[in-house]
Amino acid sequence: MDVVEAKGVCKDREVWRNYFFLFQKDVSGCLCRRGPDASSHYDVQRVPGYKAHFVGSVLWMQGRQLFGQPAIDNKGNVLLWNGDIFGGKLSGNTETSDTKVLLDALGEEVPTLQVMxxxxxxxxxxxxxxxxxxxxxxxxxxxxxxxxxxxxxxCSMLVLTSVAKKSRPEFQEVPACGIFCAHLDENNGLDSIHLHPWSDMTEDELSSFKKESFELIISPIKIQSPVFLPDAGLLLTGPTTDDLSPFTQVEHPSLSHMKLLEDLLKDRAVSSRVDDLIGILKKAVKVRVKTQLDACQSCATICNAHNRSTGCKEVMGLNKFGGDFEVKSSVWGFKSEVRSPTEINAEIQDFNSIDQVSANMNSVHIEDEGTKHVCQHCKTAVLFSGGLDSAILAALAHEFVPSGEPIDLLNVAFERPRPHREMSRKERKQGSTQRADKFDDVPDRKTGRQTWAELRQLHPERNWNFVEIDVSQEELCLERSRRISDLIHPLNTILDDSLGCALWFASRGEGTLVLPSGDNSSYISPARVNISLEDSLPMTFFLTLVQVVLLGMGADEQLGGYMRHRTTLGQRGWQALLAELRHDLARISTRNLGRDDRILSDHGRQGRFPYLDEGIISYVGALPPWHRCCPIPSLPPGVGDKTLLRLAATKLGLYKAACLPKRAFQFGSRIANSKEKASDVSDRL
Incomplete structure (x- = not known):
């Protein structure tokens, strides 16, 4: 279950009326886009001296029935839950919403910290x-x-929310350093809040979270961390000659990257570690693919409309499109066949109601009793640059997505900023041709197509939907101003701007569905397809309707994927590299993840990060750095960086993707200007 929280408490009722409800109105659009399936609010009246107001908007991801939020039990406890229980003592009940599972657990006579x-x-x-x-x-x-x-x-006011507009500069990200507690009564104001830190937080990390505007009391009662993060200050012994022998013995400059990786896999210990990583990563991908509704966004909408018309009490899905739902301009369950504009137009005109749409969907079955149905449309997408990280996620997702369903590969490319000058006559004449060409040479478009071909060759039975998402400068500027800058807030650097915009357009999933060369076969599309009636070609303009997007965040930070990791090792040794890897992972919440969650959820989808699964982090964190990567001079980029993951790709049969060099998302998609300093404040936000 995913919910968008907005929660406020305040002593001064006049301030409350003038601020919080204006704030709620201000962000209501953002909240509804994040949680399009249901929304509600609840006031807690009996808080001594305070007014407390809870607002929740739900994106339904788990359980047979939607469980509304704010969730309230019979004791008056209130929960706003924006998350997924993928493991631990509370997991395993697929029939019930995890919101209800957690609410019940918190309501028992067990300390809150012990449950969390x-x-x-x-x-x-x-x-x-x-x-x-x-x-x-x-x-x-x-x-x-x-x-x-x-x-x-x-005025003793606290407001908590998933998203806030940039016109509210007072909002900051809650640090991911532990569980916070505020005791609300007439004697204890909000000038102090208690923090129960995670057990592996260092003193230096905790000191950086202290706020000047209120007293943060760090409790001696810590919470057991669910992941293993090695202490960067530990004295590292090694590596010994034997530790590095598998890597130093393959020092043959003339060998190809692929041959170097194959030679490394001949070492039994190395091969065993690769098998361990693949096994844990499979579990991480499996739970993220399987833990979702058994329907794409469009089928959930149709099922819900059918249930409303027949009076069924069990609701399978709610309108995912907000005010943008338009039956006459959208088709679901499209079969890729060449048809004339007249035929297409006639078919569209026949779709005068949702019931008629569902009647034309061969892959959807709706029963009058209950909500049993079959949806064979795409429910899972991969943010797909074609690089190492996304290639592995796609290959592993193939193992757990039902064989009859496609997988969407979302590949984004940006137009270069044009110089401020008049176009020549020749440029105007070639305009339409150049529009296609200028996206073809974007680095991630090239690697995306290459790895898409490799996936088709490796798993030809799967429909791999390669979606080319081309973004013009005009559209980039429009959407940045209209929505994206608010989602990036309170972050504000050039890097935040580049990555936030790239991720927003990629996860929107609106682009061109590319068919493999020479492939005229019919198959069920998983998306809403926008039809050009002037074109007699197959429908190719495409909007994905998946609920889940898999992303590769976290692989570089843990497995030594950045060029600076090679520099650190060369200049300061393995101990310094271990410290840097730990630091990279420890700060990922402040650098990336809160922003990325706000961006992705704006489309009513949920981003999931298999490389940041607790099992992966704990396994990789227990490895010495030379078992993760080996960026020594004899192992060049494409081999020595993220070596363990490259070896995993090799074992999975992704031979070309295994050797691709690391390329930052902002440069691979060509949204960023390499002449700008990433840490500078962006004047475009």
């Missing part, structure tokens, strides 16, 4: 314990979901 330390999966949460009058909130150890706060000690 058993949760495995991404989350942010807000929980009001009505008995103790304590407000608990926080993010998971890695910080995979967004939570922002604003604290005004002058």
């Amino acid at each position: 330390c058993t949760v495995r999966g991404p989350y942010s949460f807000i929980y009001w314990n009505n008995t103790s009058k304590r407000l608990w909130f926080g993010r998971d150890r890695i910080g995979r979901h967004s939570l922002l706060w604003q604290i005004n000690t002058l």
Whole structure:
């Protein structure tokens, strides 16, 4: 279950009326896009001296029935839960919403901290314990979901939300350093909040989270961290000559990258570690692919409309499109066949109601009793540059997505900024041709097509939907101003701008569906397809309707994927590299993940990060750095960086993708200007 939280408490009722409800109105559009399936609010009336208001918007991901939020039990406890329980003691019940599972667990006579330390999966949460009058909130150890706060000690006001507009500069990200607790009564104001830190937080990390505007009391009671992060200060012994022998013995400059990787796999210990990584990564991908509704967005909408018309009480899905739902301009279950504009137009005109749409969907079956149906459309997509990380995710997703369903590969490319000059006559004449060509030479488009071909060759039975998402400068500027800058807030650097915009367009999934060369076969499309009636070609303009997008965040930070990791090793040795790898992972919540969650959820989808699964982090974190990567001079980029992951790709049969060099997303998609400094504040946001 994914929910968008907005929660506020305040002592001054006049301030409350003038601020919080204006704020709620201000962000209501953002909240509804994040949680399009249901929304509600709840006031807690009996908080001594305070007014407390909870608002929740739900993206339904788990359970047979939608479980609304704010979730309230019979004791008056209130939960806003933006997360997924993928493991731990509370997992395993696929019939019930994980929101209800967690609410029931928190309502038992068990300390809140004890319950939360058993949760495995991404989350942010807000929980009001009505008995103790304590407000608990926080993010998971890695910080995979967004939570922002604003604290005004002058009027004792606290506001927590998943997203806030840039016109509200007072909001900052809640640090993913532990679980926070505010005790609300007439004697304890909001000038102090208690933090129960994760057990593996260092003193230096905790000191950086202290705020000047209020007193943050760091409790001696810590929470057991669900992941293993090695202490960067530990004295590292090694590596010994034997440790590095598999890597130094393949020092043959004339060998290809592929041959170097194949030679490394001949070492039994190396091969065993690769098998271990693949096994854990498979589990991480499996739970993220399987834990979702058994329907794409369009089928969930149709099923819900059918249930409303027949009076069924069980609802399979709600309108995912907000106000943009337009039957006459959209088709679901499209079979890729060449038809004339007249035929297409006639078919569109026949779709005068949702019931007629469902009647034309061969792959959807709706029964009058209950909600049993079959949806064979795409439900899972991969953010797909064609590089190492995304190639592995696509290959592993293939093992767990049902054989009859496609997988969407979302590949984004940006137009280069044009110089401010008049186009020549020749340029105007060639305009339409150049539009296609200028996206073809984008680096991620090239690697995307190459790895798409490799996946088709490796798994020809799968329909791999390669979606080319081309973004013009005009559209980039428009959407950045209209929506994206608010989602990036409170971050504001040039890097945030580049990555946030690239991720927003990629996860929107609106582009061109490319058919393999010479492939005229019919298959069920998983998406809403926008039809050009002037074109007699197959429908190719495409909007994915998946619920889940798999992303490769976290691989570089853990497995030594950055060029600076090679520099650190060369200049300061293995101990320094270990410290840098730990530091990279520890700060990923503040650099990337809160922003990425706000961006992805704006499309009513959920981003999932298999490389940041607790099992992966704990396994990789226990490895010495030379078992993860070996960026020594004899192993060039494309082999020595993320060596363990490259070897995994080799074992999976992704021979070309295994050797591709690391390329940053912002440069691979060509949205960034290499002449700009990534850490500078962006004047475009």
